[in-house]
Amino acid sequence: AKAAGKRQWCHYQPALQAGLVERHELNENLDTAIAESAFKLYYQPIVDLASGALVAFEALVRWPHDRRGMVLPDEFIALAEESGQIVPLGAWVLERAAQEAAAWHRLSAEPRLARGLPPLRVNVNVSARQFRDAGFVDVVRGAVRTSGITPDVLVLELTESVLMRRDERVHTDMRTLSELGVGIAIDDFGTGYSSLSYLREFPISILKIDKSFIDGLGLSQQQYALVEGITRIADTLGVQVIAEGIENTEQRDLLAAMGCPLGQGYLFAHPLTPDQARRLITDHSPI
Numbered sequence: 001a002k003a004a005g006k007r008q009w010c011h012y013q014p015a016l017q018a019g020l021v022e023r024h025e026l027n028e029n030l031d032t033a034i035a036e037s038a039f040k041l042y043y044q045p046i047v048d049l050a051s052g053a054l055v056a057f058e059a060l061v062r063w064p065h066d067r068r069g070m071v072l073p074d075e076f077i078a079l080a081e082e083s084g085q086i087v088p089l090g091a092w093v094l095e096r097a098a099q100e101a102a103a104w105h106r107l108s109a110e111p112r113l114a115r116g117l118p119p120l121r122v123n124v125n126v127s128a129r130q131f132r133d134a135g136f137v138d139v140v141r142g143a144v145r146t147s148g149i150t151p152d153v154l155v156l157e158l159t160e161s162v163l164m165r166r167d168e169r170v171h172t173d174m175r176t177l178s179e180l181g182v183g184i185a186i187d188d189f190g191t192g193y194s195s196l197s198y199l200r201e202f203p204i205s206i207l208k209i210d211k212s213f214i215d216g217l218g219l220s221q222q223q224y225a226l227v228e229g230i231t232r233i234a235d236t237l238g239v240q241v242i243a244e245g246i247e248n249t250e251q252r253d254l255l256a257a258m259g260c261p262l263g264q265g266y267l268f269a270h271p272l273t274p275d276q277a278r279r280l281i282t283d284h285s286p287i
C-alpha cells in the first residue's frame with residue numbers, strides 16, 4: 001500500500017508542481033508589474049442611447065506580458081484579490097483613471113459645455129477586497145484631489161459581493177463616499193444575489209444591467225419585461241441605468257424604446273487605448 005501511495009505521489013507531483021510554479025510565477029510577476037506600474041488601462045465608451053452622445057468611459061485594466069501577450073483581467077484579478085495585491089493595483093487604477101479623466105476635460109470641457117453636455121465621467125471597477133481595505137476611502141479622496149477632477153466625475157463600480165456583507169463599515173464608507181460626491185454603481189446587476197433593495201439601502205446612483213439580460217432582449221418577452229421593469233423602478237428611485245454588452249442594433253433600439261438611458265457594448269466600441277479614447281473625444285461626433 002505504501003509503495004502504491006508513493007508511486008501515486010510520484011505520478012501526480014509533476015502536474016501539481018507545474019500548477020504551483022505557474023501560479024507562483026504569475027504572483028511574482030504581478031508584484032513586479034505593480035511596482036513598475038506595468039499595467040495599461042483601456043477605456044470603453046458609455047453612450048446616451050437616445051442621442052448617441054458619449055457620456056463616460058469605463059476603465060478596464062490589461063497587463064502587457066512578455067510571453068503571454070496582453071493578459072485580460074479575468075486571468076489575474078481573482079489572483080490579485082486572493083493575495084491582497086488588488087489593493088495597490090486598484091489604487092494605481094483609480095489614480096490613473098482620474099488623471100486620464102482630467103485630460104479628457106482639458107480636451108472637451110468647453111466644447112461639451114457649449115453643446116449642453118456635462119463633463120465626461122470615468123467608471124472604475126472596485127473589487128470587494130479593495131473596498132474592505134481600511135485605506136480605500138483615502139485612496140479615492142487622494143485620486144480626486146491629485147487629478148483635480150470634481151468628485152462627481154468619478155463613478156465606482158461595485159458588485160453585490162460588497163453590498164452583501166451589510167456590516168456597519170460598508171454603510172459608513174458608502175455614506176462617506178457619497179457625501180464626498182463620487183458616484184456609486186452596482187455592476188453586473190441581475191447576476192448573483194443582487195436585489196433591488198440595495199437601491200434603498202445604499203446611496204446608489206447607477207445600476208448596470210448585466211450582459212446576460214441584454215443578450216436575451218429580442219428573444220424572450222420575459223427577458224424584455226424584466227429589463228423594462230428594472231429600468232422603471234430604477235428611474236423612479238432616481239437611479240441611472242446602463243445596459244451592458246449591447247452587441248446589435250436590435251438590442252439598442254429595444255432599450256432606447258423602453259427608456260433605458262445609457263448603454264455600453266461592442267456595438268458602440270470595444271475598450272479603447274487612451275489615444276483612441278482621446279481621438280474619439282476630440283471628434284465630437286456621436287458613435
Ligand code: C2E
Nearest residue numbers: 060061072073074077093125126127245246247265266271
Ligand atoms: P466588467 O466590469 O463587467 O466589464 C465588462 C467586460 O465585458 C469587459 O471585459 C469588457 O471588455 C467586456 N465587454 C464590453 N462590452 C461587451 C460586449 O458587447 N460583448 C462582450 N462579449 N463583452 C463586452 P474585460 O475588460 O475583460 O474585464 C473583465 C472583468 O474584469 C470586468 O468585468 C471586471 O469585473 C474586471 N476588471 C476589469 N478591470 C478591472 C479593474 O481595474 N479592477 C477590478 N477590480 N476589476 C476589473
Ligand code: CA
Nearest residue numbers: 058125157187
Ligand atoms: Ca464594470
Ligand code: CA
Nearest residue numbers: 187188208244
Ligand atoms: Ca459589468
Ligand code: CA
Nearest residue numbers: 187188210211
Ligand atoms: Ca462582469
